Amino acid sequence: MKTFYSPSHRDHSPPHEFEMGRLAPAVEIPERAERVRMEVEARKLGPVLAPSPFPDAAILRVHDRGLFKTLCGAHDDWTKRYGADAPAAIPSCWPARGLRERREGDIESRLGTYCFDTATPIVKGTWAAARKAADIALSGADAIANGARAAFALARPPGHHASGDVYGGYCYLNNVAIAAQWFVDRGLKPAILDVDYHHGNGTQTIFYRRRDVLFVSIHADPSFAYPHFLGFADEAGEGDGEGFNLNLPLTAGTGWDGYSQALDKARSRIEAFGADVMLVSLGLDTFEYDPISQLRLKTEDYLRMGECLARLDKPVLFVFEGGYNVEHLGTITANVLEGFSGA
C-alpha cells in the first residue's frame, strides 16, 4: 500500500489551543504523523511517497472561496494587526443569532465568520501544511483511480470537521471530502466511512443534500461528545440527499462488541449504495487509552477493523484524521492498514 506524506506538516505546530477557559497545550501535534510514518516504514507496509501538486480548483470544488482566501492570508493579516510575536490566531467573537455575518470584514470578524471553535489555531506554517494535506489526499485518490487497491493519505492537519465554509476541530480543509469530490468528477461513486471518535460534521455538511456521495459516520454520541451540535442519529440527509447520510452514534464505554455491530451496519449501507470506491476517515481516537476518548477499542481491535473493511471488496483510500495517544498511535494506525492488507 502506498502512503502519501509530506514533512511540511511539521511547520503547523501551534503551541496551544483554547479550551475550558484557558490556553491548553495543543494535542494535535506534529509527532502524531511522525509516529505513524515511522511505524509504516518499520513494518514495511509499502513505499512512503511525496504528494503531487494539484490545482486549487480541486479544493474549490468543495470549499468556499472566502474560506480559502481567509485561511491563506490569516497569519499575515493577524500578525499585521497584532505584531510578529502575537500568539496563534484564534477567534474570540462569533456572528451568533442577531449579529451580522461579515465575510469581507477585518481579520477578527473573518475568523469568527469562518471558524466555529477555539481549538483550531493558525500559525505561520498552518496554511502550507493544510494545502499540502489536500494534495496528499488527492495523490491517494489518484493512486486508486490508477488501479491501486488501497492507499493511505497521511494527511495532517486533519480535515473532517471542516465544512465548505467553516473550519474548526483542528481541521482547515476537508481532505477526505476534497478526494471524494475528485472521484465524483471522474465519474466514480464514492462512499465515505468516518471512524474517528468524533462525528465528521464537516464532511456531513458538505454532502448533506447530495445522493452521489454516501456519508456514514460511527462516533461517540454528540449528546456528550464534540462537536456537540451535529452527528445525531436522526440526521439522514436533506432534499436529494435524503437517505444518503447515516450516523451511528455510540454510548460512552462502547468496546469492540458494540463497535463491530455499528461497523456491520455501515458496511451493509455502503454495499446497498453500490459504491465504486470507499474513503475512510481514519481517526484513531476511539482507542481505550486516548486522552480525549470515552470509547474502549483495544490495540488488536484495529487489526479486526482493517479486516472488516477489506471484506467490502472495494478500493479504499484511508485518510488520516484524529487520534491523540501519541505513544500508541503508530501501532494502532498501522494495525488498521495491516489488517486490511492482510485480509
Ligand SMILES: [Zn+2]
Ligand atoms: Zn477525533
